[in-house]
Amino acid sequence: MGTGKALTLRRCILVILDGLGDHGHTMLQGRTPLMAAPTPNLDRLAALGMNGLYHAYLQGVALPSEIAHFLMFGYNLADFPGRSYLEALGANITLADNDVALLGRLFCVQEEAGQLILTVEDPQVDDDTCLTLHREIQHFQAHGVEVEFIPTKSIQGLVRLRGQVSPDITDSNPIQEGRPLMQVLPLAGREADLAVQRTCRALNDYLLWSHRVLSQHPLNRRRQALGLLPLNAIRLQRPGRYKPIPPFAEKWGLQPLALATGPLYRGLSRYLGMTLLPVTDSAHPEVDLRKRLELARKLADFDFVYIHTKAPDEAAHTKDPRHKQRLIARLDRAFTYALQAIVPDPNLLLVITADHSTNSAGAMIHSGETVPLTMVGAFTRRDGVNRFDEVSCASGAFSLVRGAELMYLILNFLDRGKLFGLRDAPVDQPYTPGPATPLLKGG
Numbered sequence: 091m092g093t094g095k096a097l098t099l100r101r102c103i104l105v106i107l108d109g110l111g112d113h114g115h116t117m118l119q120g121r122t123p124l125m126a127a128p129t130p131n132l133d134r135l136a137a138l139g140m141n142g143l144y145h146a147y148l149q150g151v152a153l154p155s156e157i158a159h160f161l162m163f164g165y166n167l168a169d170f171p172g173r174s175y176l177e178a179l180g181a182n183i184t185l186a187d188n189d190v191a192l193l194g195r196l197f198c199v200q201e202e203a204g205q206l207i208l209t210v211e212d213p214q215v216d217d218d219t220c221l222t223l224h225r226e227i228q229h230f231q232a233h234g235v236e237v238e239f240i241p242t243k244s245i246q247g248l249v250r251l252r253g254q255v256s257p258d259i260t261d262s263n264p265i266q267e268g269r270p271l272m273q274v275l276p277l278a279g280r281e282a283d284l285a286v287q288r289t290c291r292a293l294n295d296y297l298l299w300s301h302r303v304l305s306q307h308p309l310n311r312r313r314q315a316l317g318l319l320p321l322n323a324i325r326l327q328r329p330g331r332y333k334p335i336p337p338f339a340e341k342w343g344l345q346p347l348a349l350a351t352g353p354l355y356r357g358l359s360r361y362l363g364m365t366l367l368p369v370t371d372s373a374h375p376e377v378d379l380r381k382r383l384e385l386a387r388k389l390a391d392f393d394f395v396y397i398h399t400k401a402p403d404e405a406a407h408t409k410d411p412r413h414k415q416r417l418i419a420r421l422d423r424a425f426t427y428a429l430q431a432i433v434p435d436p437n438l439l440l441v442i443t444a445d446h447s448t449n450s451a452g453a454m455i456h457s458g459e460t461v462p463l464t465m466v467g468a469f470t471r472r473d474g475v476n477r478f479d480e481v482s483c484a485s486g487a488f489s490l491v492r493g494a495e496l497m498y499l500i501l502n503f504l505d506r507g508k509l510f511g512l513r514d515a516p517v518d519q520p521y522t523p524g525p526a527t528p529l530l531k532g533g
Contacts, residue, residue, distance in 0.1 A: 109403025111447030142488020172330015180353030337363030
């Protein structure tokens, strides 16, 4: 019988409030929507815990959710497979390891001086119209590259490339209305690569071909006769391809569960090897969040539970700071359950933060400010912070936390961090007990 003392199994519940951080706004007297919102439950959690600010990369860098999450979970940016690859996984679209995926989307352009100028980036069109037009541009082949447009939702789709192709290319999406559709080009330093050249030529031909086909389609001609804008172009962006990475459980020694919706977050969870439990979004995000907190507490077979809500990010994209302020106040109600049932359990570590800031005014899609971070558990220090927001948490004991430091801190407060420098396995891992190989008598 062994004489080693068994570790107490502590579990982490990580809540990511997507896009929670924000700019300060004049209409809120220089405060962010989070600072202006009444959040008594989040404030109480901050008062019970250890606080700081978090950025998944570098302060000032505006991150998309997929990269922010990837870095939060402790992976290297060089190993990121691309958003389109993750969305394909989340939408159950089959990709071979050598396939390249891109996000595709129908939109409206107008020809001016030989350029295709984006006029409406997000046209509101019925699903039947979208599917009809999608079918017309579904298959294309040039330069030994097979291009397939796979519809996913409304005007959106995924473009799958097969052949000798490469993801080391630029986007064609101009992002802002009034700018021209962009030529697909090789990334700097990749110009001589034949697969990159072939991919660029095939996609540029596909963009021009699809514009001709869509412009001539009777459905678009009828739309124009009725005074409606045609859906006459496709944009391509965020190319991606499979990259091998260690699963989350192998990397961090924690059995992970994901409670998240949307193809991006489902795909990311699958890519990292997380068990994905189906959950849904309703018109009441505070109710959805409470249900996820309840599930996280009950599902004791998993010692790392990732909870995600997109609601703050979506509220920010309305470009109304007061709408985001009201939404945050609603989400705060869900944390009554955390105070009642999660915090009193000494074996649970509750971590609350965001993946990035989403500005609810201004031209940027996301912004690069830090976001608040709170951890409440048996071993966290209590630092005197009593408000959960982007300014109050700055005076907390964590100060500034970046990137993979979040996961190392989680291991630390789960009492699972390995003393740096110990060699318990050929591949160094940051957790204990590690994957050691026992010495056998007579072996």
